[in-house]
Structures are given as C-alpha cells and as structure tokens.
Amino acid sequence: NSIPKVQKAAVIAKTGEKVQIKDDHPVKQPDQLKPGECLVRLHCTGVCHTDLHASLGDWPIPPSVPLVGGHEGVGEVVAIGKNTMGSPVKVGDRVGIKWVAYSCLNCEQCRKGLEQNCADVKLSGYTTDGTFQQYVQSWVNIVTPIPEGISSEAAASVLCAGVTVYRALKQAGTVPNDWVALPGAGGGLGHLAVQYAKVMGLRVIAIDGGEEKRRLCMDMLGADAWIDFTETKDIVSEVKRITGGRGANAAVVTAASSGGYTQAVDYLREGGTLMAVGLPAKAQLNASIFFTVFKNICIRGSYVGNRQDAIEAVNIAASGRVKVHYTSKPLKELERVYEDLGKGKIAGRVVLTM
Amino acid sequence: NSIPKVQKAAVIAKTGEKVQIKDDHPVKQPDQLKPGECLVRLHCTGVCHTDLHASLGDWPIPPSVPLVGGHEGVGEVVAIGKNTMGSPVKVGDRVGIKWVAYSCLNCEQCRKGLEQNCADVKLSGYTTDGTFQQYVQSWVNIVTPIPEGISSEAAASVLCAGVTVYRALKQAGTVPNDWVALPGAGGGLGHLAVQYAKVMGLRVIAIDGGEEKRRLCMDMLGADAWIDFTETKDIVSEVKRITGGRGANAAVVTAASSGGYTQAVDYLREGGTLMAVGLPAKAQLNASIFFTVFKNICIRGSYVGNRQDAIEAVNIAASGRVKVHYTSKPLKELERVYEDLGKGKIAGRVVLTM
Amino acid sequence: NSIPKVQKAAVIAKTGEKVQIKDDHPVKQPDQLKPGECLVRLHCTGVCHTDLHASLGDWPIPPSVPLVGGHEGVGEVVAIGKNTMGSPVKVGDRVGIKWVAYSCLNCEQCRKGLEQNCADVKLSGYTTDGTFQQYVQSWVNIVTPIPEGISSEAAASVLCAGVTVYRALKQAGTVPNDWVALPGAGGGLGHLAVQYAKVMGLRVIAIDGGEEKRRLCMDMLGADAWIDFTETKDIVSEVKRITGGRGANAAVVTAASSGGYTQAVDYLREGGTLMAVGLPAKAQLNASIFFTVFKNICIRGSYVGNRQDAIEAVNIAASGRVKVHYTSKPLKELERVYEDLGKGKIAGRVVLTM
Amino acid sequence: NSIPKVQKAAVIAKTGEKVQIKDDHPVKQPDQLKPGECLVRLHCTGVCHTDLHASLGDWPIPPSVPLVGGHEGVGEVVAIGKNTMGSPVKVGDRVGIKWVAYSCLNCEQCRKGLEQNCADVKLSGYTTDGTFQQYVQSWVNIVTPIPEGISSEAAASVLCAGVTVYRALKQAGTVPNDWVALPGAGGGLGHLAVQYAKVMGLRVIAIDGGEEKRRLCMDMLGADAWIDFTETKDIVSEVKRITGGRGANAAVVTAASSGGYTQAVDYLREGGTLMAVGLPAKAQLNASIFFTVFKNICIRGSYVGNRQDAIEAVNIAASGRVKVHYTSKPLKELERVYEDLGKGKIAGRVVLTM
C-alpha cells in the first residue's frame, strides 16, 4: 500500500515527437495533493484517437507538453488530499478517469450540466497528465465510481468511447423502433454504439467494411441491417431502401472527413438528427444548407459526456447489455499502437496494462 | 360576389424567363373545386426570395411550369368545393395562403406535425399556382384563419417571413434573457425576428449594415446591441464582447452564403444553437466539425412552419407586439421587384396589391 | 365481397341495461358513406374496462345510446365513401379501429398532435358505434394500417391497451436503465407495459398479486423485480429497497383508486414521473401536495394516443418484441366478459371473434 | 472590516415557541470556517411563508432547533475558509443566500441539476442557521452572485419567491402568447410571477381579491385579465371565457389548500400544465383523476430552484423587467410579521433590515 516515488509512464516531450517509455517518472505524493485531489493507482488504460491527436498536436487547441497522455483509465484510489470536504469516494474505491479530468462545477456551463465545456476544464492526457502511467492525480468530485459487474478493462473503454456514443444516442431524439445509421459500426466507438442503440430499442444500420466487421455487427451485436461500404456504391440509396424509402431517423457520425456528414444529411429522413461526435483536426461540415433546412435536419455536436452520462454508460455496460471488444497490450507498446491507429488497423479498442 | 372567368396574374412560362403580367388568366370556377378545395379572392400578396428562386429555377428541386408564383397571400374565401366535409372555414372568412399550400395530414411527417415535409406536399407558387393572381385555389384544412387586429398586408408577410423566424426562435432552446444573434436583422425576415425575439424575452444582437438599418433595429424594434458588418472587422469578437466574453446562446441564420454559418459556430457560446433558415441554391455548411462537436453546438435546419406555427405567429402579430415594415406596389411591378431583390435593394418586405 | 344489410351486433339500449346480442342490426351501406368515411368488416375486437364504463354510464361524460360498444377492432376495408380525396387506405387493406374514431385534424388540439382532445372527436363505442358488430363505419384518415407480422387479435389489444401504455412510457422522461414501477403489471395494460418498458431499455418493477402473475411478469416478460401486493406490507419501502434506496424513476399508474397515486408519489425518486393513465369514474388524486412539490414529482395524465402513437405501438408489436396475452371468445359472450371484468377476474385481454 | 464575536439574531429555541431577538448570538469566526465555507455579512433578509412553517414545525420534515430562520438574504462575503480551492467568489463580493444553503454537487440529483433534492442538502433557516442574523455562514459554491442593477432588498425577494415562480414558468411548456393563470397574483410570489410571465411573452390572467391587488396586477404589472375571487362565483367559467372558451395553457398554483388544484385542472386547456409550487403542511392534490388523464393535464411539482435558476431569475430582475414590491421593517419586528403572514395580511414581500 505504500506509494513509490517513481513509476512507469509514457511521456511526450514535444508534440510530433515519439512517446518515451520511462521507468523513473515521478509519482505525485499524498502530501502534495491539494484539497479535492486524489491519487489513483491504475489497473489499465484505453488508447483512443484523441491520444494520437495529443501526440501529433494537430488539433486547433494545443496540448500541454511535456505530457503523459491517456484519458480512459481505471484503478483504485490510494490517497485523498488533506482538507478535502465531503468526498464521494474513499481510499480503496475503484474509479475511472475520463477525458474531462476536472471541471469546476461552478461556472455557467457546469451549472447547466455541460461540464465538458467548463471554463476551467482540465483534460486528461491533454492539458493535465493522463493515464499512460501507473499513478495518476485526479479529483474526488470528478472520478467515475465503477460498480461491480464490469472489468476494469471494459470500463476503461466505456469511459471514453462508450460515454461518447451513449450520450449522442440519448440526445438524438429517437423513439423505440426508429432507425439509426452507424457509420464505422465495427470500430472502437461504433461497436459500442450498436449495443447502446439496441438497449434503447432502436433498429441499427451498421455501416462498415469487410466480413469480419459484418460478423461482429450482425451476428454478435445484433444490428438489424448491414452496409459494406467497400461493396455498396450508393450508401444513401441503400439506407433508404432498408428503411422503406424514408431514410434513417438518426445517425451518429464519427467520421474524420466531411463525406460522412454530407452523406448523412442525404440519407436521413426529414426531421432526422445527425449526431456529430468525431473531432477531426481540420475537416468542414460540407453538408448542403438547402437540404439541411428543407428537410428540417438537426446536426448536433456532442462532445464526450458529463459525470452523469459516464455513470449511466458504465452502469448499462455493468448490467451486461453492452460488451467491449478489446485487445490487451503492455504500456510499452504504445508507440506501435499509435502507428496502427494512424493507419486505421485497430479493430475494437486497445487497452494497455500497467 | 360573382366570380369572373378571367383575372390578372403574373405567369412564369419557363424558369429563367421573365414574368408575364396577364389580364386574361383563367379563374378556377366553384364547380371545378374538388372536395376539400376552396377558392380565395386575394387582397394582396407578399414577395419573397423564394419567388425569385422559383422564377430562376436554381434550386435543387425544380418548380412546375408554367407557374403563377407567390406564397404569402391574404384574402377572402369565395367558394368551397362541393362534398367538402367539416370545413374549418366558410365563405366570407379572411384567410392566408402560405408556402405549404397543401399537406395530406396523414403521412408520417404530417402525423408528427412536420407538414412542411408531407410526402404529398404542394408548395404555393412553386409546385401549385400561387398568390400572384387575383383568385387562388387552396384547401380548407390548410388556409390560415386571419384574426382581427392585423391588416391583410401585414398578415401576408407574417405568413412566410414571420412564421419562418418565429418557428426558428421557438425551437432554439433559449430561456428568457439569453442572447440571440440575428444577422440580417434589418431585412425582411430579420426585422420580424428581432420583434419575435423580444416578445420571448431574449436579448437581441442585431447584425446588419448602414445607419437606416441601425435605426430600425435599435430605435424602432428595440434590439439590445448593434453590429454594423460594414464597419466591424471581427464580428465574432464583437459578439463575444457584447455577451461578456461568452458568446451568443443562439443565432438565426438566413444567409445565402457559407460564411454566416462558419461565423455563427464561432460566436456561439458552448451548448448554443444555430437555427438555419435560409435556402441558398448551392452553398455548403462550411462550419468546422471540430468546433461544432467540441462546443456542443446544435445546427438545426428549420423550414417555414406548420399550420400551428402560422397561427401562433399571426396571433402574436395581431396582438400588436410584432409590426411588419413593408412597401406596397401593384402586381404589375413584380418584375422590377425581382430585380431589386436580386440586387439586395429591398428594405423590409414588399407587398403587392391586386 | 357483397355487403349484407344486417349483421350480428352487441347493442346497449340504455346505460345500465344489459347488452343485447342482435342478428339483424343494420349495416351502413357503401352508398350511405360520406366523403372521408369507410366501412370495415371486422375480424375481431378487444374488450376493455372502458366498454364497461360505457355500458354502466358511470363516467362524468355520458355515452350516446343506443350504442354498439367496442373500440379495439381489426378488420378489412370493404368500402370507401364516394368523393373521398387522397385516402391513405384502399379497399382490401387491413386496418384497426381505436378509441379515437374520428378527429378533425384541424382544431388546435389536432394541430398540436393531441387528436384525443379534438374539439369534434368521436369515440368508438362511446359517442359513435364501435366494434362489437361485424361491420363498423369509420374514417379513412383515422383508421390504423396494420402491418404484416401481427395477428388481428394481437393488434386489436395493442390498439387500446398497447397504445395507452406505450405513449405513457414514451412521455415518462426516462433514460435507459431507469427503474419504472408498474402496478397491475400482470393485467391487460400492465403485461404490455412490461414489454414496452423492456424494449426501451428500462428496468421494470412488476407489482401485482399471485404466483401466476409473478410467473408471467418475471419468467415470460422479463421484468427485473417483483412485488406481490398480497404479501408485501409496505410497497413503498420495497420499491426503495429494490432501487438501492433511491426510488423508481417513473411509474405508470392504471389504478382505479386513489391509493395507487398516493403510493407512487411516495416511492418515486426525486424528479420522477408518475404517468396517470387510468380513468376511474370518481377517484381523486389524493397525493400529498407537499411531497409532489418537494420531490419535484411530475404527475402527467396521458389519455390513449394519437395516430402516430398507434402506428408506433403496433409496429413494435409486429417486430415481435411485444406479445399480447389474450383469450378468444365469441361476441355473444360479451355480457359474461363484462361480469368478469367488473369482478377483476380477467387475466390478460379478452378478444371477441365475430 | 473586523468581524464581531456576537451579533443580533432571531432565534427559535423550539418549534412552536416565539422567536427571540438576541443581541449576543455568536458569530462564526473566520478561523472556524471549513474549506469551501464562507461568512457573509447580511444587508437584509426577506421573510417568507416557509419561515413560518419552520417556526411552527408543521411540515412533514422537521426543522433543526435551536434555529436561526431566514433563507432570502443578501450581503457581502467577509471571509472564506482556509484551504478553499477554486472559489467563484472572493471577499467583498455581493452574494445572496437562498433556501438551498448547501448541496454536494456530486450526488445523482446534483449531477442532474436537481440540487434542491441533493442527498446532503442543507436548507437555510431550516436545517442550518439562516439569514435572520447579521452574519451567516455559507458555502462559496452555492451563494448566488448578485449583479449590478438590483438593490439588495429586491434581490433578497427574488432569491426565493422570484426563483420559485421563474423556474415554474420556465418548466410550464408554454409558447409565447399562451395564457397562464396566476392565482394569488397580487401576493409575494404572484406579483413576481406576473412579471416573469410577461417577460416570456405570455398572456396573464391574474386571480386575486380586492381593488388594490387589481390595480397592482393590471395597471402596474401589465396582466392581461383580472378575476376577483371575492366577486366571481365561477372562476373556472371566467378563465374559459377570457381564453375564448378553451381554458388556460398553464397555471402556477401556490395555494395552501386543495381547492386551487382541483380548480386548475378544470380551467386548464387540454394538454395544459399545472405547476405546483406551494408547500402546504397537509393538503392533498384533490384533482379528478378522470379529467387529469382525459385532458392530458400535466401536474408538475417545482420546488424552489437550483443555482442556475437563481442566477437567471436575478439577472432578469437586474435588467429592470421585474420589480419587487416590498415593505422594509427592522429584524426585531419578525414576530409581528409572522402574525401578519399567518393571517394573510401581508401584501407583496417583507424585507428585514439588520
């Protein structure tokens, strides 16, 4: 139970440079924790496209460097800062670290529940050190309690990919039996989106490429229809055909390019909702203004989730209705994982063990 | 009370050609009306950008030709088709004709209240003959009853421009005292938007150009802040300055070009709503995907309004809280009005008398 | 295909009197149909508590007599009135008759989608002759199209009990995984509510009495928890225990007495919703004002459903995810069914064959 | 700027006993403040029916005694507890104390924005000492910042009566021009409700008794219609007459007795909303279940407001559009104010000076 002075960590010295795996990265000590802070010994951490952006520094908002990346970790509280009042967690609790590392709970956006847009937000593995290390400093009010019934590895992926698609689906304004189109359905976010959509009683059109992903979406996750973009020339027509000519009621678009947005406005039904959740460095929303207006389409940006979204997403997964498909690797292989992510070679999620 | 066989009408023979003002255009006779149809003798009709698109044929959806344009008319019911059951209007009632001339009230979109997207919709002055004539055929279930307390000229403008901005504001998810940005605030749609926004208790940032429009927006309509785009270099910064650094809560964008959308995503507060109501022939929604997602911005297309929206918008105007600024011209000057519209030379609305 | 002059029908001559089963009740002939009307040859009809109220005349709103009751029928369109324009159904289509027999689609409530509260509403088997006959006159715009994949018997029950609980659940403001309490879960409405709630991803607390109903709710329908009111002294405490001390997020209360409402306000979580769907002749909402306010409870009356609700509820059932448990009886046993209903002796729904 | 050891305070030793005005009540000293706590020197405090309930101990939830009552105070921050992190206020700021003295910002209800129902809530002047003293201990995250443009006296009343009616109106689901009925329109809550309703563009039916209140509501506050309950036999019919036969769209009911609720269900339009905000010790919601369901009425409890509601309500008042009508009295007259409140003799609000 004693906390070491140094630890393993994956450090980015400068954006654009390679990640360095260190053995002697300092651990913040319990007596260095301020009121409201806590220290978490991590079991594991997910890896996500966002980490790649942090490492490349290609987003419009710059990361702080040097930086320990990572923002989907699960572990155990090992210390809480002195003079912390009314902590909802205690030493020994299993908790999760998500993208929003800290929000003030006080500014306008926090008061409205949009903690992701807190005026004083800290972002794990981006503006504050994240989960690619054995011990991470966090805040007692912000960590996500992890219930029984879910492994730390699964919970880690839910805390970012799961929360993101769950909140997007929750805000899509659907009723049960509505059709939702999920481009990238076989990927890290997509395979969770298929499952959350089924929990909500939606009918799912899984859009992705290849027989392996078809089998995942249709046979294992229960999607209602499949479109293989490598074989289908006209995705818009195919979505319309599947939905009896009327188009999908909603879509959750994670695409990094403009095309996915243009297409979704076309295959959505009048009055439909396009939930935009991807964060590409530069792409524009190249949808037609005419058809967005004429069809009463709502294009709604949805950025990760707040504490309540995280708890809801984790609890649903812990009930057994959403399963994470992930591959386990050691932390030291992070650089190779980045390479594979950059090339789109990762199926499901990658979770690193410490 | 007798209905003539012929009438004055402005006819487009082919898209792209000039409008012809005729004196001998046939009037649909009462015994030609089908069940559910009615004939309305018009007092006046508004002219709108949409009419220009109909005449040019530059929208992605082609108009029917030959065509009598016009979709904002007010007049009196003079006949109702035989075998019409349960008509909500009777001969002698003052009623309005709006863009949605007919919706079936039965298809999925109609059942959900999105009559504008009816599978069998007919559009006044676009796919069915409109209000640039003395007598127009319409449908008893769809005409808008016009209450006391508003002139036919004012009601005509409310039926298109008014309904459009009223519905957009109603769907913008604001609470009283929120800031709404209105680019084009001094124009046909904009000057009504300022007033509806004030009725809802919003604070208005009027954005437009020139002293005359400033005086209209600020002194006559009660906008809370003014930005002259001909003088202000950085509209985004100016909106932020006015709103205490935080950005507007909502914007109603009528712009024909992409720039207004890009800008709005930038000057909106996190969680803000961009109501898109303009129908430019070709422009794209060139907003940043990154910031739409990151700021949780909702870009919501809103296309005219349904029957209930029209009644609400007209009733608010009839209560005296929204006044239409319009210029009256005779029908025969329509061609010149089109020219001025195309050049952006029209202030407020133009209403044609028969 | 020829339409007879007379038919079998169950007629109430005066409220409070016994139902008479006739063989020579007149059939409205095709040439007697007005524009917009249609004639439906029924396959079957459900029986519902409302029919008992119609027969007893104990509701605050009196039924029209003499009356043919019944408001959950399914059959085939055999004639459509001359001069009917734009009918969404044609002769030969399978359609359903629900409680709202006719709504004008034009008044304020209809325009807002609250067709149940139409100013000119006609109620099947209450203010217009209903489905306890072989041929019923209806309206083309109002009948519910019945898709493949569901039997007429099952569809009949969905059209009243199913629509009622589906709409109530849809309006309860829940998110997936929320707890909903369903008093009367094993009954006609309740057993459908359990299933619709599961489709929406909710966790269900089934409240009813006896081993047979426990088995139905838990083993066949998949409820998550069971409370037997014949054995459990303190239902409020039991709901709280099941929900980890916090109370249910929503309840759908069909009870005929005040007690169910008082209790629900007590076992609901703060911010919870009580959907009230029962229509007892005289009972009062005897909930505590203090706790309704203090706990931010929403008590929402929800009365059957509109056309869209009916189509959604039927489509979900046709997808196989909601199954109706019913008993078939011949029309002539209606009087005995009323007796059993009055004594609470009916399990599931009763469907009469013609 | 030095903080005294003792102060004036109005203390309730035991519920049901008289209030004692003391000169030597201890002041919590800066070094006794825990992290997150602050000390506020009050300018003034409102008096409210709730204080009377605290003093009588007649609510279902018992107050803590001995107790300093009061929960609508405005003053200046004079000290902040050591080790407080990220305080949104600083010494010298003008802030308000409202009914919710403390909420944890962490539990389920807090995460959902229902801070009033926090699992660890502290209530000013009820479960923690309130504003009937010169110095009150509070929490930096919970105090309401008071902007320029509003007096401390006015802000005090807005913080309880204003927030309560503002939130209720905000949640009533109205659109501009809808009719809202306000029983008790001339009272402490009612006169603010009239004004907030007008800010939202609603049409107001003010219901109260006597010429003085009529003049206040109609001539000073701009209500659209007046019903004097001392003269009008049938309030339900009168509301219907005023609204063209259709009934009010919403009502905000503050009544202490069941009658106001029963009546509102009757005079509301189908689909209307009854916002319940009063907290009577014992009364029941004696509305008809039949008509609540049949008319699709929503009865929604709304209990004070959260931090964001408070800021919105105060900011609207500070913009000059809502004015508080109050009478100033010294703290020592509290006992007499209670007597007058109990007899319903107070017009507007009473604000006590220190």
Ligand SMILES: [Zn+2]
């Ligand atoms: Zn991530």
Ligand SMILES: [Zn+2]
């Ligand atoms: Zn914040």
Ligand SMILES: [Zn+2]
């Ligand atoms: Zn127009």
Ligand SMILES: [Zn+2]
């Ligand atoms: Zn339609």
Ligand SMILES: [Zn+2]
């Ligand atoms: Zn029924």
Ligand SMILES: [Zn+2]
């Ligand atoms: Zn109607």
Ligand SMILES: [Zn+2]
């Ligand atoms: Zn109060």
Ligand SMILES: [Zn+2]
């Ligand atoms: Zn809390």
